[in-house]
Structure formats: C-alpha cells, structure tokens
Amino acid sequence: MNSIYHDGNKNIGGAALGFTTWVFSVGIMSVFIIPGIIYMHGVGAAWFGIALALGIFVSWASTSYRMMLYATKEKGVCVISDYVDERYRKKTVSGWIMRIIISLFAVGIIAYMLSFLKNMLHAFAPGREILIIVIMLAIIYIFTVLFGLSGIAYMSVIKGVCIFVAMILMVVTIWMTLGKHGILKGLFSSRPDGGMTSFLNALDVDGRGVSAVYLISELSWIFIILGIPNIANLFLTYGNTRDLSKGRTISISFSVIVLFNSAVLGVFLRAYLADSIYLLGDMSVIEVFVRTFEKLGDGNNLGGWARIMYVAAIFIAASSVIDTSLHLSTSVLSTVGHKSHNGRKKRTGDYMRISVISAFIILASVLLGLYIDSSDMSILKFLLMETGCILAPGILASLLDKRSTDIGVAMGMIIGGLVSAVWNFAPFITSGKNAISLYEYTELSGILPSTVAAYLVIFLVSRITRDVDDKVKDEFEEVRKHIVV
Secondary structure, X not given: OOHHHHHHHHOOOHHHHHHHHHHHHHHHXXXXXXXXXXXXXXXXXXXXXXXXXXXHHHHHHHHHHHHHHHXXXXXXXXXXXXXXXXXXXXXXXXXXXXXXXXXHHHHHHHHHHHHHHHHHHHHXXXXXXXXXXXXXXXXXXXXXXXXXXXXXXXXXXXXXXXXXXXXXXXXXXXXXXXXXXXXXXXXXXXXXXOHHXXXXXXXXXXXXXXOHHHHHHHHOHXXXXXXXXHHHHHHOOOOOHHHHHHHHHHHXXXXXXXXXXXXXXXXXXXXXXXXXXXXXXXXXXXXXXXXXXXXXXXXXXXXXXXXXXXXXXXXXXXXXXXXXXXXXHHHHHHOOOOOOHHHOOOOOOOXXXXXXXXXXXXXXXXXXXXXXXXXXXXXXXXXXXXXXXXXXXXXXXXXXXXOOOHHHHHHHHHHHHHHHHHHHXXXXXXXXXXXXXXXXXXXXXXXXXXXXXXXXXXXXXXXXXXXXXXXXXXXHHHHHHOXXX
C-alpha cells in the first residue's frame, strides 16, 4: 500500500496536521457561512458556531488518542474504514458502510463547493467561471495525487495563515471605515428584526427569543463533528503523542479564534451594508459578500487589499474542503483489499489506482454539481448531518465500548441515518390540511433523537449477537491503558 500518499508514513508534523484539521472543519464556515447567517438572523445564530468549536474539542478529547494508538500499533492502518476492520479483526459490514458513506459524502461536498465557487465567480468573472474551476480542479487533482496527505497538510499551514490574516484584515477595515459610532448607527439603520438590541442578543434569533429546544438543536451539532470522516481520519495519521498534542492545541485554538472572529464579522457586515439593505432588502449570503466587495473597492488602499485577501480566503477555504475530501475518498477506496493484521497479504495501491479513483470522484462531483443550488445552505447541512449521524455512532462505539460488535455497529449506523432523515423530512404528522415532519412539529432537530437511537441499537444488538473474541478485547484494553489524558 502506498502509505506515503495516505498518511505520509506518519512523519507529517503535528502543526501541519493541526492546521489541516481546523482549515477543513471551520475554514469555509468561518469565512462565509457563519458571518452570513449572523448577518441575516442576528448573534443568536452563533450557537451553530459554538457547537462547531465544542464538537472539535470533544472530538479531540474522545477519539484522537485512541485512533492514533490503534493506527501506530497496526502499521498498515491509515484510513478509517481499515481501522474498523482492524478493530474487529475481519472484513466488517460496518467498514463497508463507512466506505460507501464517505464516498457519497466526498462527492456531495465537493459538488456543493464547486457550485458555490461557480456562483461566486459569476459575480466577479462572468463567462469565465467554468474555465477557472477546471483549472483549479486540475491543480488540486495533480497536487493531491503527487503529494498525498503530506502536500495537503503542509499547504494547509499556508492556507490557514491566509484565512486568519484575511478575516482579521476584513474586521479591521470595516472598523476603521465606520468606527464605533458608525457601526452602531449602521446596525440601527439596517432595521434588523426586533431592533438592534435584539440583533446583538445571543438569546434572540430573528427578533424572537430562542427556546431551550432551539439551543438543544444547535448544540447537538457537536455529535455531527464527531462523525465527519475527514477529521476522524486525520487522527490515524499522527505518529506520536507529542505531535498529536501539538496538533490538538493548534486545531482547537485557531478554530475558536476564527469562529469568534466570524461572529464579529457578521455583525460588522450588517452595519457596513446598511445602505444596501435599505435599497435592496433581503440578500442571500453570496449577495452579501458581493456587495461588500463592491463597496470595499479594488484600489490600492486598505479596502482594496481587504477585498483581495478575503476573496482569496474564500477560495482557499473551499479548495481545502475539496482536496481533503478527494484525498480521503480516494484513500478509502484505493485501500480496498489491503490487509494488515498478523502478516496477512498486503495489496499495493499504486499511483495508477489512486489516479483513476481520484479522477472518478472529481467527475462524479462535477456532474452532481450541475444540479446543486449552493445558495440553499440546507443542502450542505443535510450532507453534514446525515454523514455525522451515520458515522459518529460507529466511530465512538468502536473506540469506547469493548463489547461492541461489527453487526451492532453496522445496525446502529443504519438506524442513525434513517432516524435523522425520517425525523427531519418525512411529512407524516397531520397539521391542519398539511402533513409536517417531526422536526417541524417539535422544532427539535433529528440529530439528538438519531444519536440516542443509534447508540441504543449498538448497545443492544452488540449484546445479543456473538461476542468478539478475547484477542479483540485484549487489544482494546491495551489501547485504553496507554491513553494520555
């Protein structure tokens, strides 16, 4: 197996992997999505960002050391589906579910990013957006195939610095342009729902007080972060606890800082675009940034430099989602047939195999991207939610429950995805003349019910099916004893 491509032979620096984690997980959220939803709904919408930050922290605390120890103990394990096979010492049903879901997630998330970039480019380079995207995809494809995770990781350091500088520069530029009184005046004249005080209240959304159900729904996104495969898979690529600690510090610290900065930026954008709001009314998130860039101008001044840096940061953040998703899906599919335990035969995944699979993933993503409307952020939330609800129970149960079995984990993953989809989208409750979903009826997101159902199924099925053998339990205990808190 070509381990250089998959995990850099576990010699990638902890700082580089830490940057990769936070740039992928919160990069596009920080530079685009969170400022946009706060601009539209008020500071109360920042609970989604808080859940992201907490999810990253919980993910590091609950899974990182265990996954690294399994991967370093069994040298051939470098992707999450192979980890599950190794955990239960056989080719698992749960491992195949992970391969399928990760592949679908990668195609979906890349397609969404391509649609998003196409819409952004249409505002700045109409008629040339397809050409620019094709060139970008060609560069990502060649770079990823040639340099694998090492190239992605070390490039993420540069990307992370660019995103961080761009976000700070944008906030400083608006502050220097408007000043304290200008920002307050802009917020007031932008006429947010419920008034300026309500807009700045973390317990109000769209001018109305948030309920306990709303807070639970938003904070339940913590469970989704635990199941995002790009993040979990990176834990397998660390070679020692020192680098892991360094990566954890960088990932959590920068994630918290940039998410906080994105919330501040969302407030500042509302004030900065007060005149446009008065003239145009409601705007989509893409329109918000297009108007911002138009107002900043393109001259050789602070506003012009802020515009250049921020446009670059948006494309950098989107490209990070694309390259990490492409690498992960290719790694998972190209290692099919690889076996590592007890000296069993290994199958070589050469560059030809990697190249073909990567090309297939890109082609499928491009075709799907033609039909995705990136202005509808519910599509992105659906991709993240379903993937997290399916994978998180399997990952956590395999790491934390010694008695969990392959069949129990597989059943729990299936139930997690089904409950989430049915709860959020199946209209089988009659309300007046219309049928509505449980989510619409209760206002509670399906994340928490699906998580509870999935773990309950895993626990019960694992205990009524055939127990794992003693060697599996001994390995579990060996890993647990070496956990560094």
